[in-house]
Amino acid sequence: MSRRELREQIFKLLFRVEFNSPEDMSEQERLFFEDEEAAKDKDADYISDKYHKILQKLPEIDARLNERAEGWNTDRMSKVDLTILRLAVYEMCYDDTIPVGVAINEAIELAKKFGQDASSGFVNGVLAKCV
Numbered sequence: 001m002s003r004r005e006l007r008e009q010i011f012k013l014l015f016r017v018e019f020n021s022p023e024d025m026s027e028q029e030r031l032f033f034e035d036e037e038a039a040k041d042k043d044a045d046y047i048s049d050k051y052h053k054i055l056q057k058l059p060e061i062d063a064r065l066n067e068r069a070e071g072w073n074t075d076r077m078s079k080v081d082l083t084i085l086r087l088a089v090y091e092m093c094y095d096d097t098i099p100v101g102v103a104i105n106e107a108i109e110l111a112k113k114f115g116q117d118a119s120s121g122f123v124n125g126v127l128a129k130c131v
Contacts, residue, residue, distance in 0.1 A: 001043045007106055009047045011087055011114070014054060018079045025055075054090045061089045068129040081119050084110045088127055100131060 001009075016028045029051070033044055054061070065085055066073045074082055088107035091098045104127045111119035 010050050013051050015083045061086050069126045080115045
């Protein structure tokens, strides 16, 4: 699976956080991997590992987003945009294997694919302030 495909899978799993309690997320993760035929073995390990690392940093990531997104906070953002921003901020700030420019570009591509018409511009604007 390519890095882009892995990132999409992480986005899909992370998106479930907005709709399920923390207690339910282990079951949601299990269901996710049952449903996703493409996520096998080492790819599943990579997806799960990165997902858990993002969850650990979620309060810090949300605080950073709330500080930098002028006129917005994480409670008001669309769930798709918020999930994309969380993934991108994690990659930009905590994942040394991914260059900042790549994290931003990939987030914009996710926003184009999964978000609304204005999502890519919004994501780009917020991430530009997080650099």
